Amino acid sequence: MNHLQATLEQYPRENLTRTPTPLDMLPKLGDQLGLNLYLKRDDLTDLTLGGDKPRKLEYEIAQARLAGADTLVTCGSMQSNHARLTTAAARKVGMECVVVLSRDQWAKIQGNLLSVYLMGAQVEIVDVADHWDLEESVLTVCKQLRAAGKRPHYIPISGTTPHSCLGYIRGTLETLSQLPQRGQELDAFYVPCGTGGIFTATLLTLREMGVNCPVIGISVNRDEATCRDNLETWWGALCNLLDCDLSRDRGEYEIHANFIGREYGDPTEACLDAIIKLGSAEGILLDPVYSGKVMSGLLAHHAAGRWPAGSTIVMLHSGGVPALFAYHDVIEAHLKKRGIVNQTFPLE
Numbered sequence: 409m410n411h412l413q414a415t416l417e418q419y420p421r422e423n424l425t426r427t428p429t430p431l432d433m434l435p436k437l438g439d440q441l442g443l444n445l446y447l448k449r450d451d452l453t454d455l456t457l458g459g460d461k462p463r464k465l466e467y468e469i470a471q472a473r474l475a476g477a478d479t480l481v482t483c484g485s486m487q488s489n490h491a492r493l494t495t496a497a498a499r500k501v502g503m504e505c506v507v508v509l510s511r512d513q514w515a516k517i518q519g520n521l522l523s524v525y526l527m528g529a530q531v532e533i534v535d536v537a538d539h540w541d542l543e544e545s546v547l548t549v550c551k552q553l554r555a556a557g558k559r560p561h562y563i564p565i566s567g568t569t570p571h572s573c574l575g576y577i578r579g580t581l582e583t584l585s586q587l588p589q590r591g592q593e594l595d596a597f598y599v600p601c602g603t604g605g606i607f608t609a610t611l612l613t614l615r616e617m618g619v620n621c622p623v624i625g626i627s628v629n630r631d632e633a634t635c636r637d638n639l640e641t642w643w644g645a646l647c648n649l650l651d652c653d654l655s656r657d658r659g660e661y662e663i664h665a666n667f668i669g670r671e672y673g674d675p676t677e678a679c680l681d682a683i684i685k686l687g688s689a690e691g692i693l694l695d696p697v698y699s700g701k702v703m704s705g706l707l708a709h710h711a712a713g714r715w716p717a718g719s720t721i722v723m724l725h726s727g728g729v730p731a732l733f734a735y736h737d738v739i740e741a742h743l744k745k746r747g748i749v750n751q752t753f754p755l756e
């Protein structure tokens with residue numbers, strides 16, 4: 409066991425999901441592209457419809473327990489995966505849950521929002537200009553809960569905290585252990601970049617384990633400069649928790665902010681085409697907010713000649729698939745545009 413693994417073991421972790429998740433080779437899409445393509449299936453974590461959050465929450469809820477909390481409080485967009493999985497985790501560990509959601513156009517009682525109601529979270533819907541800026545509203549809710557005698561634990565947007573990032577240290581160690589040469593064969597590792605928690609933990613783990621391939625973050629909401637600032641924050645916090653050298657060489661990494669579209673959650677044509685491409689090649693669904701965007705970035709880089717035949721690439725599938733159902737109108741229109749849905753249905 410190396411230093412990173414040994415230090416990680418010292419942190420308490422609530423067991424929320426069965427791991428390891430599979431690392432699937434994608435033979436058909438890989439053949440089409442001439443790549444050795446692997447998909448880390450964190451969409452298959454088995455807490456209520458899966459995704460990245462169970463790994464993060466395993467460490468954060470352990471902290472909540474240490475603090476004696478009885479209520480988890482968090483926030484997100486109307487189709488927040490994090491709201492779904494925090495609610496599910498709260499139920500699993502016997503806590504209450506309050507989710508503060510910012511009103512947006514994806515407010516159908518469908519997908520993630522539907523699941524949040526089904527699991528009985530207290531839902532507070534607020535109007536803010538930017539859903540990544542909900543902290544004030546959540547802190548007010550925490551104050552009200554305290555006044556009512558509850559012991560709330562605030563989990564920031566996307567579940568990203570120094571401790572929760574440990575979940576992706578553990579997750580990335582798991583991925584490396586599943587690769588034939590423990591990652592030495594990799595030419596690139598693609599991940600989503602929202603708050604940057606997953607990205608930073610992936611980068612740090614690869615470097616600590618001596619894997620030097622480029623780590624490529626596809627931003628889903630922020631410009632490159634903000635993503636880089638976030639990397640500084642989480643890098644410092646993680647090095648501190650894990651007793652790693654803050655100034656260690658980070659090697660090659662990239663953050664691409666040109667796949668976002670108009671705004672966070674915009675189901676771009678490239679994203680929807682990427683979902684269709686993987687779905688029809690491998691029977692695996694991506695989501696319109698995170699994993700579809702990551703795949704759209706990978707495919708665009710491939711189309712631009714970035715990855716020569718035989719390159720070995722891992723992409724993290726961080727989940728989010730329930731949002732497909734809240735986006736069904738726009739996806740239906742896209743399927744029609746591509747001639748996939750027969751517009752004269754039903755057939756005579």
Ligand SMILES: Cc1ncc(COP(=O)(O)O)c(C=O)c1O
Pocket residue numbers: 459460489490566568600601602603604605606607698699726727728
């Ligand atoms: C499915 C999915 N992938 C990725 C992310 C972003 O992860 P991070 O904020 O650690 O960059 C989120 C955030 O909510 C998510 O729901």
